[in-house]
Amino acid sequence: IAYCSQIPWIVSGTVRDNILFGEDYNEAQYEEVLKACALDADIAQLPAGDMTELGERGINLSGGQKARLALARAAYSGAGIQLLDDPLSAVDPRVGRILFKQCIGPEGGTTRLLVTHQRQHLPGCHRVLVMRGGRVVADGSYAQLSAAGGFSAELGGGCAEAAAELDDAAYDEGITDAVTASHTAEATASDDGKGDGSSGADAEFETGKPHGRLIDAEDRATGSVESRVYADYCRYIGVTTTVFIFASLLLGQAAYLGSEYWLATWAPAADQHDPKWLYVYAILVAAVIVISLARALAFFESTFSASTLMNEQMTVRVLRAPLSFFHTNPTGRILNRFSKDQGVADDLLPQVAFDALQSIFMVLGAIVLVCIAVPWVLPTLVPLLIGFAYVRKRYITTSREVKRFDAVTRSPIYASFGATLKGLPTIRAFGAGGRFKEAFVRDLDANGAWWFAFIATARWIGFRLDAISAVMLTVASILAMAIHDKASSLYLVSPRLVGLALAHVLNLSGSMQWAVRQTAEAENNITSVERMLGYTRLRAEVPPRVAEGGGTPPAGWPGGGRLVFDGVSARYRPSLAPVLTDLTFTVEAGSSCGMVGRTGSGKSSLMLALFRLIEITGGRILVDGVDSGKIGLDALRQQLAIIPQDPVLFSGSLRSNMDPWNACADARLWQVLRQVQLAAAVRKLGGLDARMAEAGNNLSVGQRQLFCLARALLQDAHILALDEATANVDRATDALIQSALRNAVRGTDGSGRRRTLLVIAHRIDTIMDCDQLLVLSRGRLVEQGPPAELACKPEGTFARLSQAAAASET
DSSP states (O other), rough: EEEOSSOOOSSSSSSSHHTTTTTTHHHHHHHHHHTTTHHHHHHHHSSGGGOOOOEEEEEEEESHHHHHHHHHHHHHOOOEEEEETTTTTTTTTHHHHHIIIIISSSSSSSSSEOOSSSSSGGGGSSSSEEEETTTOOOOOEEHHHHHHHOOHHHTTTTTHHHHHHHOOOOOHHHHHHHHHHGGGGGGGOOOTTTTOOOTTTTTTTTTTTTTOOSSSSOOOOOOSSOOOHHHHHHHHHHHHHHHHHHHHHHHHHHHHHHHHHHHHHTTTTTTTHHHHHHHHHHHHHHHHHHHHHHHHHHHHHHHHHHHHHHHHHHHHHTTSOOHHHHHHHOHHHHIIIIIHHHHHHIIIHHHHHHHHHHHHHHHHHHHHHHHHHOOGGGGHHHHHHHHHHHHHHHHHHHHHHHHHHHHHHHHHHHHHHHHHTTTTHHHTTTTHHHHHHHHHHHHHHHHHHHHHHHHHHHHHHHHHHHHHHHHHEEEEEEHHTTTTHHHHHHOOOOHHHHHHHHHHHHHHHHHHHHHHHHHHHHHHHHHHHHHHHHTOOOOSSSOOOOOGGGGOOOTOOOOOOOOEEEEEEEEETSSSSOSSEEEEEETTTOOOEEEETTTSSSHHHHHHHHOOOOOOEEEEEOOOEEGGSSSOOHHTTTTTEESSSOOOSSSEHHHHHHOOOOOOOHHHHHHHHHHTTTTHHHHHSSSSEEEEEEGGGOHHHHHHHHHHHHHHHHHHSEEEESSSTTTSSSHHHHHHHHHHHHHHTTTTTTTTOOOEEEEOOHHHHTTTOEEEEEEEETTTEEEEEEHHHTTSSTOHHHHHHHHHHHHHHH
16 A cells, blocks of 8 residues: 655655655666656756755655655555545646646556545546545546536536646746746746745755755764853853852851861860850851752752753744754754753753762862861872873763764654654555664664763773772871871871861762762763753844844834835845846735746745745845835734645644634634634534644644634734645635635725735636736746736736636636
8 A cells, every 4th residue: 555645744865765665776667657746857956866865844845846756655666555645736737637647547557546626637537436524425437427416516627627727838838938048047946835934945955065965964062062151051040140159169168167177176175065166066057058058049040040041042043043944954953952952951960060069169178178187198189189180081071972972863863753753644554664663773773872882981980980089098098097196296286187187088089089970970961051052042034023123114014015026036045046036026905916837936935035034135025115124023924924835733722723812802713714614613623722633633634724724814914925725625615715815805804904915826716816916937027917918918828827727617
């Protein structure tokens, strides 16, 4: 069995890896599948051909390319049964015709179950099943069902609708006339249908990267942890708090040594019953307790606040990072910083660092006392200190890098686990569970090997520190016996002070060993803070928010939503070729504008430029006369709403997904749900307070798109953008949605506000009633004007489309 899901699942790997999906490579069969799925031309444009690396979820492919890649996977498998869940919704009519004719249609020798809203292909199917309310209400050939009647809503015009598609060469001829061959080099982005903000296929490969590579290697510092990391961590803790902690450590150790000295002096005193001994000792002990509690409370409270603050800044920076950051950094890598590294900063590092600081001050206190009381012991301490320092240096040089490798190799585990969960239906359908399990185990082994290496280094230092401590204890014991009878007579030192000092000497080796261990462990764990700080310095989008210095729009802006592109050129990242070139057009306020074009024409890139998700390298975008590049991003995006091709929904209630700010009354929510034909489905789920599953999995893909449309209609935005927003719904529902959108544009939907509407669609009838039409190719505008005017343009690209659509009405 082979399965092609409605939302294509793309494996992070090369194009060839995704098509073969574990099967052996057969060149002839492979080339045949590429041609049948209309992928040969797309692959030829990629920098490394079919060995080009695809990002997570295929983020550097268009929606149509992802659908064809998933279809090619099913076709190459040669499975006897192939389940194809609406693979044609994301492609334009020409490509859909090619796919059905060469890959899906009646020829092929396998059993194919095709779920589709593309009714023009039904006459080419051997059998047609009509479903209503989860039941099969009709089963037969297209001719039989058409003759029976009663299924016109599902079957549509059939052969007549097939004529509504562009013939294989028509579109290409129009594009060739409009765009010269000199512009071919600029066609470096394949971004059609990426409502989620994914980039063009070629646009994601920088000239400085290995050929065909997309994902950056995870950054990993080397060498000792920079002093700047410690300084930044102290700043997050707070300078005042840091000074207080160190002062309390010093005072606490002084009070502790003072209490022991007082106790040693009190023991042989003749006036032991004098209350002063008890009072002073009680004060010193109380001081030790109070200072210890105060510094512990201050330390752990401040370190937790510091990790919380770093987490908040990481979150803000990641959310405001440029789009290219998410293209080159897998989700698992980001999750690793927010989970494991955050956990270390929250739990392990404070405990280890506190122990290390206390151990250091205890050792320093003991050394000071020994220097005062029995200075002849110092010669034994110097070799001890040198030995401990040497062993620590050798250990930390290795363990620090091992810890970094442990963190880096953990990221693929998160990425692999998350990707496998999302693609579980596809993996099980292809019987590839064993292969993915082996790959996951390999990632675990790689990470486990570094963890084992870290444990081994800990055992290495433990053995050597124990050996040095044993030597030190032996020497100290011999010295203690040697000076037992001579301390008072030769050196005029109080025996009680000698006893106190020697007691500290005996404990000193253990304290020094613990200090070495904990300081080394603290430096190992500080590498997590080092990685977190890297995310707090991520480059942010520009221009900044209004509160951060971005421009403030004038009062009363926007007035109506008039949109002007004035010579706009754009690219995804520096050093990449432009994906939009010198676009100039105007969309009047309260009007609708449709956009058509082949895969890679720049339609979705235009949307991304409007939202300033990609870099504008030339020209300007004006919204009601205000340059969008000179106002804060938050002010701009509050006036824009988009319904992406890949719907985005969040866990929570249906209400929170529709109205995150709880700004609308229930009556308004139900009104919008009725407009998008979701009211019945929401009631069936339990009403507005029903639970929304993760990513909206308790809704069909079409319902998710409609839900996103409802959310956008509720938003108080002047410009509404639709990127194939109704691709996964049937034509009858699509017609109702288009009616609701027309009401939204006119302000007759209950909001009282006229909106400007931008529509990307493959269905010609969806954009036929727009006020204006843009025909794009390779990032350039080749035709623009009212649809009726373009339809009458001799030899025009859109004229061919409209003539084919008119044929379906006859």
